[in-house]
Amino acid sequence: MGERYSPPRSLLRGIPITIWMLCLVAVPLGYTFLISFFQVEGMQIAAKLTLKNYGLFFTDPMYSRILLKSMLLALAIASLSILAGYPLAYMLSFRVRRGKQALFMLSIIPLWVSYLVRIIAWRTILGNKGVINSALTALGFIKEPLEFLLYNRFAVAVTLTYICIPFVFIPVYTALEKIPRNIMEAASDLGAGELRTLLNVVLPLSLPGLITGFIFAFIIALGDYIIPQQLGGTQGIMFGNLIWSQFGFAFNWPFGAALSFILLAISVTILGLTSRFGSTEGGFLNE
Amino acid sequence: MSRPAASLRRWERGIGLKAYGLLVYFFLYFPLLIVLVFSFSPTKTIVGISGFTLKWYLELFKDQNLLTAFFHTLIIGVGAVGIAIVLGLAGAFFVSRVSFPGKSVFRTLVLLPYILPGILMGISLLVVIKALNIPLSPFTVLLGHVSFTVPVVMFQIMSRIARMGPNYQTAAMDLGANPVQTFWYVTLPMIRTALIGAALLAFTVSFDEIVISYFLTGTWMTLPVFIYGMMRYGLSPKVYAISTIILFLSLALIMLMSRYTGRSAEVYRVRRPRE
Amino acid sequence: MFSPAGGLRPRESFRSERGMMSDENAIELRGVRKAWGDVVAVQAFDVGIRKGEFFSLLGPSGCGKTTTLRMIAGLEEPTEGQILLEGRDVSRVPPYRRNVHTVFQDYALFPHMSVRKNIWFPLKMSGVSLADARQRIDRVLRLVNMEGLERRLPQQLSGGQRQRIALARSLVDEPAALLLDEPLGALDFKLRGAMQKVLKDIQRNVGITFIYVTHDQTEALTMSDRIAVMKSGRVHQVGTPDEIYNRPATAFVASFIGEMNFLHGRTLGAEAGMPQAEVGGQRLRAARSTVTGTPGAGDDVLVCIRTERVQVNSYRATEHEMAGTVRRIVYRGTDYELTCDLEGQEVRAVVSAVDWDPALKVGVSARLGFNGADITFFPREEEKEVVQYATDAV
Numbered sequence: 001m002g003e004r005y006s007p008p009r010s011l012l013r014g015i016p017i018t019i020w021m022l023c024l025v026a027v028p029l030g031y032t033f034l035i036s037f038f039q040v041e042g043m044q045i046a047a048k049l050t051l052k053n054y055g056l057f058f059t060d061p062m063y064s065r066i067l068l069k070s071m072l073l074a075l076a077i078a079s080l081s082i083l084a085g086y087p088l089a090y091m092l093s094f095r096v097r098r099g100k101q102a103l104f105m106l107s108i109i110p111l112w113v114s115y116l117v118r119i120i121a122w123r124t125i126l127g128n129k130g131v132i133n134s135a136l137t138a139l140g141f142i143k144e145p146l147e148f149l150l151y152n153r154f155a156v157a158v159t160l161t162y163i164c165i166p167f168v169f170i171p172v173y174t175a176l177e178k179i180p181r182n183i184m185e186a187a188s189d190l191g192a193g194e195l196r197t198l199l200n201v202v203l204p205l206s207l208p209g210l211i212t213g214f215i216f217a218f219i220i221a222l223g224d225y226i227i228p229q230q231l232g233g234t235q236g237i238m239f240g241n242l243i244w245s246q247f248g249f250a251f252n253w254p255f256g257a258a259l260s261f262i263l264l265a266i267s268v269t270i271l272g273l274t275s276r277f278g279s280t281e282g283g284f285l286n287e
Numbered sequence: 288m289s290r291p292a293a294s295l296r297r298w299e300r301g302i303g304l305k306a307y308g309l310l311v312y313f314f315l316y317f318p319l320l321i322v323l324v325f326s327f328s329p330t331k332t333i334v335g336i337s338g339f340t341l342k343w344y345l346e347l348f349k350d351q352n353l354l355t356a357f358f359h360t361l362i363i364g365v366g367a368v369g370i371a372i373v374l375g376l377a378g379a380f381f382v383s384r385v386s387f388p389g390k391s392v393f394r395t396l397v398l399l400p401y402i403l404p405g406i407l408m409g410i411s412l413l414v415v416i417k418a419l420n421i422p423l424s425p426f427t428v429l430l431g432h433v434s435f436t437v438p439v440v441m442f443q444i445m446s447r448i449a450r451m452g453p454n455y456q457t458a459a460m461d462l463g464a465n466p467v468q469t470f471w472y473v474t475l476p477m478i479r480t481a482l483i484g485a486a487l488l489a490f491t492v493s494f495d496e497i498v499i500s501y502f503l504t505g506t507w508m509t510l511p512v513f514i515y516g517m518m519r520y521g522l523s524p525k526v527y528a529i530s531t532i533i534l535f536l537s538l539a540l541i542m543l544m545s546r547y548t549g550r551s552a553e554v555y556r557v558r559r560p561r562e
Numbered sequence: 563m564f565s566p567a568g569g570l571r572p573r574e575s576f577r578s579e580r581g582m583m584s585d586e587n588a589i590e591l592r593g594v595r596k597a598w599g600d601v602v603a604v605q606a607f608d609v610g611i612r613k614g615e616f617f618s619l620l621g622p623s624g625c626g627k628t629t630t631l632r633m634i635a636g637l638e639e640p641t642e643g644q645i646l647l648e649g650r651d652v653s654r655v656p657p658y659r660r661n662v663h664t665v666f667q668d669y670a671l672f673p674h675m676s677v678r679k680n681i682w683f684p685l686k687m688s689g690v691s692l693a694d695a696r697q698r699i700d701r702v703l704r705l706v707n708m709e710g711l712e713r714r715l716p717q718q719l720s721g722g723q724r725q726r727i728a729l730a731r732s733l734v735d736e737p738a739a740l741l742l743d744e745p746l747g748a749l750d751f752k753l754r755g756a757m758q759k760v761l762k763d764i765q766r767n768v769g770i771t772f773i774y775v776t777h778d779q780t781e782a783l784t785m786s787d788r789i790a791v792m793k794s795g796r797v798h799q800v801g802t803p804d805e806i807y808n809r810p811a812t813a814f815v816a817s818f819i820g821e822m823n824f825l826h827g828r829t830l831g832a833e834a835g836m837p838q839a840e841v842g843g844q845r846l847r848a849a850r851s852t853v854t855g856t857p858g859a860g861d862d863v864l865v866c867i868r869t870e871r872v873q874v875n876s877y878r879a880t881e882h883e884m885a886g887t888v889r890r891i892v893y894r895g896t897d898y899e900l901t902c903d904l905e906g907q908e909v910r911a912v913v914s915a916v917d918w919d920p921a922l923k924v925g926v927s928a929r930l931g932f933n934g935a936d937i938t939f940f941p942r943e944e945e946k947e948v949v950q951y952a953t954d955a956v
Contacts (some may be wrong), residue, residue: 010381010384010385011385011387013380013381013383013385014378014381014387015379016373016377016378017374017375017377017378017437017441017475018380018393020374020378020437021393021396021397021434024400024433024434024437025396025397025399025414025428025434026396027398027415028408028411028412028414029399029407029411030416031411031414032410032411032414033417035414046418048427050314053385084311084314085311087304087307087308087311088307088308088311091304091305091306091307091308092308094303095308096304105541105545106312107312107315108541109537109538110315110316110319110493111539112491112538112540112541113533113534114495114496114511114512114514114530114534114537115495115510116495116497116515116518116530117319117322117530117533117534118318118319119518120527120530121318121319121321121322121524121530122473123518124317124318124321124322124325125317125321131321148528151445151476162314162315162318165311165315201448211472216402219402219403219404220404222404223403223405223406223407224404225406225497226497226515230518231517235294237481240404240406240422243410244406244407247410247502248412250422253414254411257410257414260406260410260411263404263406263407264403264407267403267404271395272372280346280362281293284387305677334946347933427669453666453668453669453670454670455670455672457637457657457666458664458670458672459672459683460637460656460657460658461635461636461637461657461658461663461664462657462658462663462683462684462687462731462732463658463659463684463685463687463688463735464687465656465658465659465687466686467660470681472686473672477672477673477674551929
């Protein structure tokens with residue numbers, strides 16, 4: 001039972017935030033949903049209700065194919081991020097004794113380096129005249145620059161994984177730090193070796209953090225459009241680009257709204273999974 | 288298995304993990320290193336760093352548009368954070384202390400702009416703004432930024448409130464302090480550090496924000512929008528220079544932030560009365 | 563009572579000008595009821611608490627005692643009824659404009675303020691001058707025996723010390739009453755005993771009205787002038803410790819305070835004005851009965867007697883005597899607790915070590931003696947309100 005004064009009076013305190021929420025969240029998202037039922041006539045958006053937009057999405061295989069591709073790619077990216085982030089968190093949590101705070105900061109810093117900067121960096125690394133190619137050419141391993149590094153799904157995957165690793169690291173690390181060390185001792189006391197302790201004790205206990213991290217990475221990867229645009233070429237086009245183009249050249253806002261809403265529905269559903277199976281702490285909004 | 292061999296294996300396995308960790312750190316920092324190096328290199332290709340130059344940095348300071356964009360970013364940052372502090376504070380206490388139906392839905396809705404992909408928020412806001420016939424301007428950009436700075440501040444403060452312990456506000460009121468006095472003398476001093484940390488965090492997020500800003504601006508550019516333009520229409524090595532500057536700025540901000548957030552900075556921890 | 567010097571926010575002056583019957587009462591509750599929707603936390607009741615009284619609200623968790631306290635403090639608003647503070651209706655007045663202060667169970671000392679600043683706080687809020695404040699702070703620090711510790715921060719104090727500072731802080735501006743919400747709950751046993759004495763002394767010295775919430779019956783009995791015993795939102799009885807202990811109004815009160823035996827009996831007609839019931843074949847007379855109406859023959863009643871009033875193999879003559887079989891003996895240092903089986907019912911007796919018959923062992927027959935003066939009848943329906951802990955409940 002929380003503290004409360006007479007309810008009407010204390011509810012007044014919530015007015016500013018409620019107004020904010022309505023204006024900047026509820027109404028825009030609601031209106032987007034509404035628009036997804038409108039249609040385009042000439043250069044105008046006509047307020048005539050129609051299911052055409054959703055119909056287009058479900059009938060034309062191109063759109064659903066791109067969505068599927070994007071989701072699979074996002075899945076791969078999230079998995080790779082876990083593969084990189086989980087061992088890192090494990091190492092920091094269980095293997096490092098001194099300097100934990102410093103190494104933690106070290107793992108977090110890339111998160112705060114500008115998003116665009118990180119994209120520019122990878123473009124430089126992967127390009128034809130980029131770091132990798134120049135190095136390999138100079139060392140004599142190759143004659144021609146490797147084309148497959150940039151402007152395809154591979155580049156998108158590498159860069160997005162790079163972005164997502166810190167987002168995975170934080171919840172996993174938080175979860176690992178929460179595991180009482182005496183449980184580990186109890187496990188080895190009962191005869192479990194390192195690997196078994198990991199599989200049977202650490203992993204299950206850190207699972208909520210892992211799931212949270214995975215889902216964050218997935219959502220980020222799914223909704224990104226700048227990285228596919230800058231590094232993906234034609235092969236690396238993702239759902240975000242599809243949405244974006246509806247608001248650019250294609251000028252089909254209702255359709256773009258429909259696509260947005262589909263992305264919204266997917267994101268919200270998956271985020272709902274976080275609150276059920278993941279941990280609510282370890283989000284980067286907590287300390 | 289004999290003892291020495293087992294412990295050797297353990298040590299080796301420790302090494303394996305540490306080596307992997309090192310690899311990951313390398314992966315994380317190599318690109319940043321590249322940017323740093325290129326910002327000082329006169330040519331655009333690596334291999335044989337042919338010299339050291341500050342040329343690009345100097346060009347930066349001569350680029351009026353860039354400097355203007357930087358300035359714009361600062362204004363938006365300060366503005367969005369200022370608004371976020373007011374709304375976020377009120378909202379944090381409201382959600383933490385008052386019970387009302389549908390609270391978890393409300394919390395989720397507030398958090399949404401921060402965790403949803405930027406493209407969703409950007410489009411949604413754009414669509415409403417257009418429907419209301421509001422022209423795209425610094426104001427609309429600010430609006431976009433306020434959408435995600437408020438959750439950042441609010442949730443950080445909520446986290447602090449949750450760890451604050453006994454209800455000091457109630458005690459203050461009981462002792463004769465009206466709501467204003469309570470806020471000023473009791474609440475504010477206690478969440479001061481969390482508030483500063485949250486403000487810094489929100490500022491950092493706002494500083495770097497590209498997607499929503501891009502949707503909601505006309506010709507009025509923030510720095511990320513400007514850089515994005517540079518990325519799309521011609522990559523001058525100036526980009527590396529500005530990137531490096533942003534890198535160190537962010538670093539400074541995080542260092543500053545770590546003074547104010549996290550358990551280490553917590554001065555006002557009260558031990559439970561149970562002795 | 564002080565009046566704020568140039569006060570910024572003058573609090574209601576609580577000097578009662580009107581000669582109402584409530585003039586004696588520091589606090590009065592009239593028909594006060596608190597409900598949240600369907601859930602009734604406190605059922606409507608009236609009580610008057612006199613000036614300078616040490617008044618306790620006693621009951622198990624969830625009985626509504628804390629809710630009642632909060633309503634007096636202004637932290638909750640009563641759904642119905644009125645709360646009068648020195649004759650003035652303050653039911654809708656916010657807590658910062660009521661002249662009562664609360665000592666919370668977790669003390670809630672402001673961690674960012676020194677001891678001195680903490681104590682200064684209420685004075686500051688009502689605009690007391692610095693010079694004035696200094697005097698009063700010093701005085702109250704002397705009262706709670708904490709001089710010299712003013713510069714400390716709450717984190718640097720022990721539990722008992724924080725307790726006293728919280729007390730000092732609430733007393734410094736001489737409120738009409740002090741509300742204490744299980745203030746000793748966080749302290750260990752010995753410290754609690756010591757603090758009970760300290761609290762009682764302070765209350766008597768200052769002469770201030772205390773309203774004290776606790777679930778510890780011993781605490782209530784030793785410290786209070788009067789006690790209100792509550793369960794599930796209902797006030798069962800308001801009375802002095804003696805009244806509560808020796809003349810409990812309901813079976814619950816009888817069970818909650820002290821140790822009571824509850825036996826099943828059937829009523830028989832009254833004899834010489836004293837009601838009678840048959841228990842295990844024997845006819846017992848009772849000095850008190852709360853059973854209303856004329857008890858006809860054959861009604862079910864609860865026959866109650868305190869465990870320390872049950873004589874076992876005693877040389878003293880008693881009105882009634884029954885034979886029981888010893889089931890369990892627990893040695894408690896100063897006394898023995900004996901559990902006997904009496905015609906299928908369980909009877910517990912507490913026998914002081916002095917009166918103990920060494921021949922008593924598990925399985926033997928024991929001579930149980932009762933006096934009618936110690937027996938009370940309660941209606942059988944009240945049995946479900948009885949608070950006892952059987953071993954199978956653990």
